[in-house]
């Protein structure tokens with residue numbers, strides 16, 4: 001190998017999912033990214049493989065930019081770092097002087113959700129502002145924190161879905177084949193299949209493990225809760241549950257039983273589109289063994305009763321003896337502290353705190369869906385400045401016109417980005433941020449930490465987001481709260497523990513603690529910090545009825561609400577016969593990131609409307625025909641893609657809607673026909689995966 005060509009073992013820096021790679025760097029340029037064959041986390045997805053072109057793209061923002069035209073014009077002039085930072089410092093200071101610190105907000109997105117960047121969420125706190133927001137307002141937090149914490153007292157990261165020892169895997173609300181990251185569950189599922197485990201997929205989309213699944217249970221979008229309730233009803237009313245567990249370790253079983261008695265299997269079947277006989281057969285299979293692993297992610301959280309659907313799902317596992325057993329849903333670790341609910345009235349409250357108390361009192365943040373109202377109406381208090389880090393709310397939330405209005409009204413919009421976004425067009429200042437390939441930091445991996453070593457030098461004048469925040473913070477008198485260089489940043493990430501940092505530097509694959517994986521720890525007192533048997537919940541029980549929910553004024557036990565019964569979502573009977581689901585993950589794009597890059601748009605040139613061949617034939621639609629999908633909130637046209645789908649369901653990917661995308665993506669923003677107003681009342685999450693709609697050939 002030539003002197004100017006190096007192979008570097010490291011971590012992919014194209015998304016936050018931390019696959020282990022071998023990078024080839026020639027003359028200081030990244031030229032190739034390959035999966036690290038020696039690491040179980042080794043992987044390169046199609047987007048990761050395009051990293052060399054993306055890191056060195058001529059579309060990168062390489063210098064600080066100050067707006068030089070109307071807001072939204074996209075006209076900027078190059079500035080020096082000093083000038084741009086001083087300018088932002090002055091504008092933020094003016095906002096604070098006039099309106100107080102809460103008027104300065106920040107929002108962190110997922111596309112550069114690096115651990116060090118997320119630590120900069122403390123920027124607003126250090127400033128004395130309550131207005132720090134993150135993409136937890138729209139992704140992951142509902143299913144992976146609110147749900148397990150309010151039910152079992154832990155987070156999803158504390159759970160192991162034991163695919164390696166199960167008899168059956170249920171894939172429900174997730175497609176592990178198309179996930180980001182090192183495909184841990186996909187690999188485990190393939191191993192399980194090889195040793196003879198059954199694979200059941202519950203999803204509106206039949207492409208999820210189409211070649212591998214033993215059974216696909218097609219379900220209507222947004223109705224998973226109805227299927228779960230039907231299964232619970234059969235299990236409870238036919239006395240097929242684990243009596244000792246329910247009697248000793250649960251709270252709220254009787255309320256659930258009473259609620260289930262008000263439902264009929266026929267009604268649940270009509271809601272979810274699964275025949276009663278199939279629900280019965282699925283329940284029989286579910287009750288046939290303890291060893292059933294659940295592989296689930298965010299699929300159930302964008303529904304009317306998203307948190308409750310997921311809580312019902314965990315209840316299904318718990319009351320049938322599948323909790324903390326080999327092959328089931330297990331706890332990784334022990335002696336978990338019971339998380340206190342935040343105060344009901346903390347004095348100054350971030351936007352959304354009163355409307356979504358469960359969300360805010362657990363996360364300690366406001367709900368960003370309430371941010372536009374704070375800017376446009378000053379409700380509950382005026383917000384006049386916003387710092388956006390690695391995100392594009394104008395694309396990832398509905399109602400883009402409203403976002404444009406929000407950005408016009410702000411006194412100061414600051415954007416930290418790698419490429420231009422729809423939001424950045426309205427910025428006062430854009431700072432050039434590094435890709436994660438250009439950062440030197442410490443990252444979290446399951447069970448531990450490892451180094452992220454720099455693979456290429458920062459391009460142009462780009463800086464790690466942390467150093468940009470430090471520069472802004474310095475202008476506001478809080479510069480000492482943030483690191484100024486690589487050495488300080490590394491130590492900051494390990495809370496000043498130099499010995500641990502040295503050990504990390506000597507461990508190429510990081511340092512991982514072996515967690516406690518004893519079984520049925522709720523019986524032995526190993527789950528709770530005080531050593532008492534039970535769960536680390538406020539009541540010490542598995543909370544079918546949650547104390548947190550009750551304290552926040554919600555019904556504590558899971559109830560299902562069907563989207564077609566929500567006034568304002570549906571039309572006259574039969575007017576919107578389909579249900580639309582959006583935003584299935586794919587290997588090419590990551591949220592709003594991807595379609596704005598020609599390298600990715602070339603391999604994924606257009607969003608499509610996915611429809612079943614039966615429905616397409618009935619409507620006279622052929623592959624590639626332009627088809628209109630219409631909800632109460634608008635209509636859009638896409639080329640049809642005929643594929644395995646539940647009849648009555650259609651899917652369209654999200655991520656379009658930026659002026660910097662090719663026309664098919666720019667004009668194909670499916671969020672334009674989703675609603676900003678209808679949400680899960682517990683999480684505030686929008687209903688991206690369950691919208692009544694009609695579908696017809698475009699004229």
Ligand code: SF4
Pocket residue numbers: 012013014015016017018019043044045046047048049179180181182
């Ligand atoms: S999922 Fe793809 S882009 Fe993300 S870290 Fe892994 S290889 Fe890189």
